Amino acid sequence: MAAIALLSCGGGAHAAGQGDEGQLARVVDEAIRPLMEENGVPGMAVAVTVSGKRYVFNYGLASKEGGKKVTDDTMFEIGSISKTFTATLAAYAEARGNLSLAEPASKYLPALSGTPFDEIRLLDLGTYAAGGLPLQFPDAVSGEESMIEYFKSWRPTYAAGTYRLYSNPSIGLFGYLAAKSMGAPFADLMEETVIRGLALKSTFISVPDDRMDDYAYGYSKAGKPIRVTRGVFDSQAYGVKTTAADLLRFVEASIDDTGLEEMLRHAITATHTGYFKVGPMTQGLGWEMYAYPPKLDDLLTGNSARMALEPSKVDKIVPPSAPRKDIWINKTGSTNGFGAYTAFVPAERIGIVMLANRNYPIAARVKAAYRILSTLDDKLGSADPR
Known part of the structure; x- marks a missing residue:
């Protein structure tokens, strides 16, 4: 398995600095943001586990009507x-x-x-x-x-x-x-x-x-x-x-x-x-x-x-x-x-969870x-x- 630290990408949108989370965030962003735009998904939460370390990335809205953002506490x-x-x-x-x-x-x-x-x-x-x-x-x-x-x-x-x-x-x-x-x-x-x-x-x-x-x-x-x-x-x-x-x-x-x-x-x-x-x-x-x-x-x-x-x-x-x-x-x-x-x-x-508040393909x-x-x-x- 390739360690996150070896990923050839820069700091991610959801994490500051150049640590593992920042690198993984960039990879997740590049996969998830276009997916949401192409499929009209209001909000997503993506969680990744790597050798016992957990990373959670939140995107968009849990409720469009109230403008409530997806957070770590959002249930799908x-x-x-x-x-x-x-x-x-x-x-x-x-x-x-x-x-x-x-x-x-x-x-x-x-x-x-x-x-x-x-x-x-x-x-x-x-x-x-x-x-x-x-x-x-x-x-x-x-x-x-x-x-x-x-x-x-x-x-x-x-x-x-x-x-x-x-x-x-x-x-x-x-x-x-x-x-x-x-x-x-x-x-x-x-x-x-x-x-x-x-x-x-x-x-x-x-x-x-x-x-x-x-x-x-x-x-x-x-x-x-x-x-x-x-x-x-x-x-x-x-x-x-x-x-x-x-x-x-x-x-x-x-x-x-x-x-x-x-x-x-x-x-x-x-x-x-x-x-x-x-x-x-x-x-x-x-x-x-x-x-x-x-x-x-x-x-x-x-x-x-x-x-x-x-x-x-x-x-x-x-x-x-x-x-x-x-x-x-x-x-x-x-x-x-x-x-x-x-x-x-x-x-x-390794494992991944992807949750979205729209039924996309x-x-x-x-x-x-x-x-x-x-x-x-x-x-x-x-x-x-x-």
Whole structure:
């Protein structure tokens, strides 16, 4: 890995002097400022970790109406990056002995007995391989009762474990059943185990009243202020709000779990297990992984709209691949008003978090993150960019 001090750039816009932060700030500026201008992004927070050192850079406005600037305390919606929190909670439940990913979903929700969920494992739900669950629930599903009725009447298109189709109902049911196995509400368990266990001070599913001033407004395609609305499984699938620094701490725990409670360490590591491949991407629990160093085109393919919207036949990894350090791990997240991306390489002890209050193209996020991390890592910098 190339140390920041070796970067061939001058002092950054967000740091005085010629130290590491000043040099990194210049690199981040060159990637982020044009991105914001080209995509009409009002505000962003970018956090980078390098060998245990944290750097946070804030840009623009958290609220255009009030002219409130993005600060270290600004919370953004992270959309589907929330799924990595849900996966961690489920892995925690397995570490505690409350569930087994190999068991059928109906074991943990008897109302689904006698349905295809007798053959669909928790693991299938957690990896979007249940057999064709859709990206979103139909509008008629508005609460727990209608959610259960929907799953009772749903019929798979594919055999469980054979096709991947990205799905909020799939990962949502995964988190819902994990919480049922532990005998408490999902949000309470997330707070008690993952959020508190990682000492995250500005991470919430429901932002408390005394922190609402720190909650950024997102902006729709029409430029209107917007925040995410509640829905079935919103907490499990896309409901986390957090700061760049807090999300970076979550990433750092995946890079180095030293000092964490034993079951939480086990859970975080377990989410990096590889279960199947779809093209260049290896599916873990919540996280998506790539051979290291990755080609930029592979990252763009793995994070493409096609990967999110179309079913893909999977190549099972038997036995599942053990968590490893020399791998690129990432996840995107979006709501109607926000866009997020995070990526890290445990072996090189580098990672990045990018949070924005506009849902801008994922390809632009991936390219910016790759550019920034390439300046920190000789292997990325010398990899074939295409």
